Amino acid sequence: MRLKRRSWLSLGLMGLGYAFLYGPIASLVVFSFNKSRLVTVWGGFSTQWYGELFRNRQILAAAWLSLKIAALNASFAVALGLFAGLALARFGRFRGRSLLAGMISAPLVMPDVIIGLSILLLFVVMQQLTGWPETRGMTTILIAHVTFSAAYVTVIVQSRLVDMDIAMEEAAMDLGARPWKVFMLITLPVISPALLAGWLLAFTLSLDDLVIASFVSGPGATTLPMVVYSSVRLGVSPVINALATLILLVVTGGIVVAGVVMHRREGNARRKITPVGAGRRAVEDRV
């Protein structure tokens, strides 16, 4: 009995937590289909705001720029994060390890305004010294994004590598495989779900960033969060609700597809090579 009562209490608290998480999101979606311009009073069903969204050239251009930056950022960040994760998880205590570890964990918590300001000053000083970058825009935003999202990818890759059964790599090496071959045949397949998760996370981090991009952007490079921010400052608008709903839809779809793919791969991988639990922490690794 006692056990049951306690579990009801904790279930209730947990349910409240989830309601808190999803209530605002639900309200966003519901009011994107509102006929009335007022975001909070229901005036009947309508999809007019979606039409208005797709006629808004400024939003579309900004969305396209943001998607380009996000995709490039995710690819670079995964490469950099894979390197850093390997170094931190597999190379033991090398010189400079604590420096690298510190530079990896600092961006995870560093306030955005500090990252944005500091990297902007770097670009300005570099321009004075070398003439590059001539103008700030897509490239500078991309560099800034890669720098902080690589840290997140590193954490994901590193914890998966630490998690992974090292006996497999050792067995392959005992059987005469060269390090490069071990990496390609054993390590990479096992950590590939973490790489996929890291790619998706880096993609959304970049797509989401307002503060850092505002600092390092220049004339002509306006990303989607900047457009959303300047519109939100003027007040709530159902067009933003429609945009939010579309973003939610795309992200949820992406996550579900990635989740299914990872789940399958993990099932296969486990049957093929992994002994126990190599992929147990697929989800919690993500932050």
Next chain:
Amino acid sequence: MRDPTAAPQYQGLLVRVWRWLAGLVFWSRVQGIARTLRGRMLVALVPTLWLLLFFLVPFLLVFKISLAESVLAQPPFTAIMHWSGEALLELRLNLANYLLLLEDTLYISAYLNSIRIAAISSVFTLLVGYPMALGIARARNTARLILLMLVILPFWTSFLIRVYAWIGILKNNGLLNNLLLTLGLIKQPLPMLHSDFAVFVGIVYSYLPFMVLPLYSTLVKIDQSLIEAAEDLGCRPLSAFWKVIFPLSLPGVTAGTMLVFIPAVGEFVIPDLLGGPDSLMIGKILWSEFFTNRDWPVASAIAVVMLLFLVVPMVIFQRSQEKALDEDGRGRR
């Protein structure tokens, strides 16, 4: 008797031989190291160099420019070093920006206010997040996966849009006020938007996944038999929680709290969109010094002082991160 003029020649030869030998030894060592470590060194070197250039060096620049003067130019700050005359390096340090931070009470109160708001929000995030993490850790396999996904999902959607959602809920004619008015709980709409309350809600809401995930990963590792043992020995569930579960989850509590507290101190978007005009947070002040006043040196000084405030929590966070990964590795091997 040696000819004194021959000595330099002789020495020159010796030096050349010595150099050649040293070069040979050095080169063979380099080659040896390169052969064994080529791949590894490259792998560690690339991210280290990248982060040095784009993460660490920029902080030194922030410090440097915080000592410069603001001018109407492009870029809008003076050089603190320049060559005067022949080989005389003139260093002109300007501490006025730091003095300004000390003298003008606006900045001090903004720092203290940011720390207060971040601390209170961290506590609330912990209170909301702990039961969720516990519930997830106790769920069965499939349910656990789905519950975890549901915590992570909002984190993947736009942060800006999640903050925006609260404007519609909290404003005077917003959803929450309308609901409370219809229920007859209040007579007049409560001014909830543009207040500290709204900032708390915004931070708790946006940073909740950062709290739940580290908590969950420590809670899920706790050996269930420890709790059973405590209950067998007559511990009531609540005291079993306080005596067994909570102490064992402290690493997760530390990591989660730091993941919320540190970025919340410098938060810009949430206080800007949800906060009131009188409760200033330092991230917002830095933003307006930079973008509105175009005073880069003062903005840099604000950033340097903010970093000083955050160094201790950051070190705590890094330690906890390292420890968690180490234990993870050891436990699995």
